[in-house]
Amino acid sequence: MYKLGIDVGGTNTDAVLIDENLRVVASVKRHTTPDAYDGILDAVRSVLEESGVDRREIGQAMLGTTQCTNAIVERRHLAPIGVLRLGAPASVGIPPMVDWAPDLKAIAVDSAVIGGGFEYDGKELAPLDEDEARRFFTGLKEKGVRSVAISCVFSTVRADHEKAAAALCREVMGEDVHISISSEIGSMGLIERENATILNAALYQVAQSFTEGFARSLADLGVTNAQIYLSQNDGTLMTMDYARRYPILTIACGPTNSIRGASYLSRLRDAIVIDVGGTTTDLGVIQHGFPRESGVAVTIGGVRTNFRMPDVISIGLGGGSIVRQHPDGTVTVGPDSVGYRITEEALCFDGSVCTATDIAVRLGMADLGDRSRVMHLDEAFARKAMETITALAEDAIDAMKVSSDDVDVILVGGGCLILPPKLAGARTVVKHPEGGVANAIGSAISKVSGTYEQLVDYHQLPREQALERAKAGAVRLAVEAGAIRETVEIVDVEDVPLQYYPGNTCRVKVKAAGDLA
Numbered sequence: 406m407y408k409l410g411i412d413v414g415g416t417n418t419d420a421v422l423i424d425e426n427l428r429v430v431a432s433v434k435r436h437t438t439p440d441a442y443d444g445i446l447d448a449v450r451s452v453l454e455e456s457g458v459d460r461r462e463i464g465q466a467m468l469g470t471t472q473c474t475n476a477i478v479e480r481r482h483l484a485p486i487g488v489l490r491l492g493a494p495a496s497v498g499i500p501p502m503v504d505w506a507p508d509l510k511a512i513a514v515d516s517a518v519i520g521g522g523f524e525y526d527g528k529e530l531a532p533l534d535e536d537e538a539r540r541f542f543t544g545l546k547e548k549g550v551r552s553v554a555i556s557c558v559f560s561t562v563r564a565d566h567e568k569a570a571a572a573l574c575r576e577v578m579g580e581d582v583h584i585s586i587s588s589e590i591g592s593m594g595l596i597e598r599e600n601a602t603i604l605n606a607a608l609y610q611v612a613q614s615f616t617e618g619f620a621r622s623l624a625d626l627g628v629t630n631a632q633i634y635l636s637q638n639d640g641t642l643m644t645m646d647y648a649r650r651y652p653i654l655t656i657a658c659g660p661t662n663s664i665r666g667a668s669y670l671s672r673l674r675d676a677i678v679i680d681v682g683g684t685t686t687d688l689g690v691i692q693h694g695f696p697r698e699s700g701v702a703v704t705i706g707g708v709r710t711n712f713r714m715p716d717v718i719s720i721g722l723g724g725g726s727i728v729r730q731h732p733d734g735t736v737t738v739g740p741d742s743v744g745y746r747i748t749e750e751a752l753c754f755d756g757s758v759c760t761a762t763d764i765a766v767r768l769g770m771a772d773l774g775d776r777s778r779v780m781h782l783d784e785a786f787a788r789k790a791m792e793t794i795t796a797l798a799e800d801a802i803d804a805m806k807v808s809s810d811d812v813d814v815i816l817v818g819g820g821c822l823i824l825p826p827k828l829a830g831a832r833t834v835v836k837h838p839e840g841g842v843a844n845a846i847g848s849a850i851s852k853v854s855g856t857y858e859q860l861v862d863y864h865q866l867p868r869e870q871a872l873e874r875a876k877a878g879a880v881r882l883a884v885e886a887g888a889i890r891e892t893v894e895i896v897d898v899e900d901v902p903l904q905y906y907p908g909n910t911c912r913v914k915v916k917a918a919g920d921l922a
Contacts, residue, residue: 855882
């Protein structure tokens with residue numbers, strides 16, 4: 406059985422075919438097209454032709470895509486939604502979407518704040534106002550809305566009211582209504598958690614489109630026996646049904662695919678991964694084989710959220726970054742780039758723009774294009790440019806480190822040839838021949854995970870019991886996402902005391918991962 410992995414990036418669409426021993430059989434890199442599916446079809450068709458395998462022997466196909474991110478940033482294809490908050494009278498002072506940009510805020514056909522919610526210790530803040538909720542859902546149904554976001558004060562402590570409101574919503578609007586509840590998506594912090602839930606609700610049509618479109622594309626190419634999975638942003642996979650329920654979890658899956666692929670290729674489970682593309686460079690951290698999560702709120706398309714996101718920073722450096730020498734003798738690299746036009750505009754490809762790739766070719770670091778086209782570049786200029794490139798990468802490494810100790814660094818991405826083999830702050834610098842398609846490899850070899858998070862007062866529930874319950878919850882979530890129960894193992898356990906809460910309250914977070922079913 407073969408695995409097919411596809412990752413759609415801003416510049417390139419990569420595809421790999423991996424055999425049952427997780428060895429790369431074939432890999433291709435194609436330009437991302439305005440219509441993402443044209444690029445996907447081209448990449449898949451090419452990797453199938455290169456490998457020559459029987460398409461019926463492909464048992465699993467995995468896709469990592471930027472379409473949900475693009476939909477939010479570009480304000481396109483977002484579904485009209487209703488937003489219900491259970492938190493009156495305590496939270497009426499700050500209405501939902503209060504700081505959203507007007508063009509994005511327009512996705513909410515109607516919103517309301519009604520009675521309900523809990524205190525930080527789980528005590529009921531106010532009874533759920535079922536009559537008002539029913540009136541709200543009836544109004545949405547009359548307006549043709551098919552997606553609803555429900556949030557509740559301290560639903561991370563108790564989700565009773567959210568679940569009751571969701572059941573009432575289905576009763577009024579029908580079983581096929583798409584419902585997003587905040588306790589399943591975000592963490593502590595009502596506004597940020599609510600924001601993530603609203604975005605998830607608005608993305609359901611996008612998710613339905615790319616899951617159905619990907620399945621149809623594979624069928625058109627004769628790949629008819631493959632189970633289909635989507636990459637999510639913790640470096641693991643989810644089924645198509647799960648992706649339709651939680652499309653927001655596909656956001657930032659590209660960098661996490663690269664991190665997982667880099668770990669697999671290098672056999673390193675703890676390192677900093679530098680993924681150099683055509684326009685930008687993403688840096689992330691691999692911890693115990695999985696991407697490190699961000700511990701702060703993340704802004705997406707101008708919206709502040711607190712759902713699970715990888716700890717990644719991006720800098721304006723890539724293979725297509727434009728290199729300039731200024732009158733005072735200084736040399737700058739980027740942040741503007743020729744991007745996917747590098748094969749037309751870079752000097753080594755008979756173009757007229759000096760790029761970071763041209764500098765690497767001039768200094769003999771890369772054998773690409775026609776080197777004679779860059780030999781007119783002054784060597785002192787080229788070395789200054791390389792010093793600038795190196796400094797950008799080294800500063801970014803320092804930003805990702807949690808101590809002054811040197812760390813292992815893995816270079817991946819099609820543009821990683823622009824970086825030297827030694828970097829300050831790096832104990833070792835590893836570069837693999839297949840690193841150019843690490844993102845697609847990461848998509849193909851990923852496991853399935855589940856993460857359980859809850860606030861627990863250890864005075865009421867002893868720590869050992871709380872952790873066992875959390876582990877069981879994480880395993881259950883991993884199985885729901887498509888993992889084989891027998892292969893699921895706990896990969897991370899975290900309990901953090903919250904000193905501003907009464908008693909001995911801790912935030913318990915457990916992650917489990919297993920092989921695909």
